[in-house]
Amino acid sequence: MVVLAKGELEQIALPAVQRAAPPLAAVPEVDLAMAAANAGARAVARACEEHGFFKVTGHGVPAPLLARVEAAAAAFFALPQQEKEKAAAAPGGGSPFGYASKRIGGNGDLGWVEYLLLGVSAAAPLPAAPAGASPCSFRDLLDEYVAAVRRMTCAVLELMAEGLGLEDTGALARLVLAGDSDSMLRVNHYPPRPEPGRLTGFGEHTDPQIISVLRSNATAGLEISLRDGTWVAVPADADSFFVNVGDALQVLTNGRFRSVRHRVMVSSARPRVSVIFFGGPPPRERLAPLPGLLDREGGRRRYRDFTWREYKTSAYRTKLADNRLGRFEFDTTPAAAAAASS
Ligand SMILES: C=C1C[C@]23C[C@@]1(O)CC[C@H]2[C@@]12CC[C@H](O)[C@@](C)(C(=O)O1)[C@H]2[C@@H]3C(=O)O
Ligand SMILES: O=C(O)CCC(=O)C(=O)O
Numbered sequence: 497m498v499v500l501a502k503g504e505l506e507q508i509a510l511p512a513v514q515r516a517a518p519p520l521a522a523v524p525e526v527d528l529a530m531a532a533a534n535a536g537a538r539a540v541a542r543a544c545e546e547h548g549f550f551k552v553t554g555h556g557v558p559a560p561l562l563a564r565v566e567a568a569a570a571a572f573f574a575l576p577q578q579e580k581e582k583a584a585a586a587p588g589g590g591s592p593f594g595y596a597s598k599r600i601g602g603n604g605d606l607g608w609v610e611y612l613l614l615g616v617s618a619a620a621p622l623p624a625a626p627a628g629a630s631p632c633s634f635r636d637l638l639d640e641y642v643a644a645v646r647r648m649t650c651a652v653l654e655l656m657a658e659g660l661g662l663e664d665t666g667a668l669a670r671l672v673l674a675g676d677s678d679s680m681l682r683v684n685h686y687p688p689r690p691e692p693g694r695l696t697g698f699g700e701h702t703d704p705q706i707i708s709v710l711r712s713n714a715t716a717g718l719e720i721s722l723r724d725g726t727w728v729a730v731p732a733d734a735d736s737f738f739v740n741v742g743d744a745l746q747v748l749t750n751g752r753f754r755s756v757r758h759r760v761m762v763s764s765a766r767p768r769v770s771v772i773f774f775g776g777p778p779p780r781e782r783l784a785p786l787p788g789l790l791d792r793e794g795g796r797r798r799y800r801d802f803t804w805r806e807y808k809t810s811a812y813r814t815k816l817a818d819n820r821l822g823r824f825e826f827d828t829t830p831a832a833a834a835a836a837s838s
């Protein structure tokens with residue numbers, strides 16, 4: 497059982513943010529099935545530049561698979577607390593992976609959420625399931641889900657590369673497809689709020705990876721921060737996926753795509769269940785502007801050289817709301833430029 501110190505739960509309430517955020521008026525949307533015919537690459541690039549966020553329809557992930565995952569997640573979180581905690585010690589589980597409740601990461605962040613967090617490298621592709629076979633465990637089902645979502649994620653990454661005008665349109669997808677890609681799956685369950693009001697389900701943050709691909713049940717709660725700092729609510733859409741640009745993609749595009757700050761606020765009497773695939777590169781991968789991008793930026797790099805391993809280690813020492821990329825940025829203020837040229 498997770499024992500919280502007296503007063504810790506109060507931190508989950510955000511008294512300063514009592515008013516509901518207005519809905520995002522026009523959620524940028526890309527229909528993957530029609531992307532080639534509809535200039536999808538340009539629409540994807542525009543959304544990544546403006547919001548670092550967009551909705552994907554026509555994704556090809558079978559609706560029955562989504563329904564099975566949603567039902568299995570609800571059943572898992574309905575288990576007695578002890579059973580869920582045993583999952584933390586299951587093969588493939590263990591800190592920081594496995595089940596946890598209320599504590600997010602290791603640096604004191606709390607949220608009105610319980611979750612499963614799993615490493616899902618692409619190293620061992622699943623054997624094709626015999627026709628009609630049904631997966632025997634929740635983990636098998638999640639692996640089937642990851643295989644389908646990873647395929648779709650790669651299609652989205654190819655559109656991003658095309659939208660960036662890269663010659664090598666597979667450059668981003670290859671990072672997530674690599675056998676040692678550091679990818680993760682997170683299944684979040686936000687219990688209904690205990691009393692009227694708004695609680696922080698998952699505090700504001702950017703995702704460190706390249707791309708996050710999120711699906712939820714029909715309960716709203718996700719909010720994103722627009723470039724001017726205004727928070728807007730993303731209307732729930734259980735048939736679609738939502739894509740977040742992560743910090744690593746911001747670096748790979750030399751800041752052209754920007755990672756999106758987002759959070760989950762719990763104000764509903766119904767539980768929210770979300771499943772997020774975080775596509776990350778291999779640990780040894782050097783994060784540097786993709787070939788071809790720098791030519792268009794006068795050759796000026798915004799970030800110093802670092803590997804994903806280095807970035808993740810640094811990111812996991814920060815609190816959720818911190819600006820994790822700051823310490824990797826070159827100083828591009830006019831004063832610094834003047835000092836460099838003198
Ligand atoms: C407070 C934290 C939780 C987090 C690791 C961190 O130190 C900062 C980044 C957080 C985040 C956000 C996106 C994903 O949910 C996550 C799994 C990730 O890779 O970075 C979480 C980390 C976590 O929950 O452990
Ligand atoms: O649960 C959600 O809808 C979003 C959660 C999130 O941002 C995360 O797990 O990184």
Ligand SMILES: [Fe+2]
Binds near residue numbers: 702703708
């Ligand atoms: Fe996130």
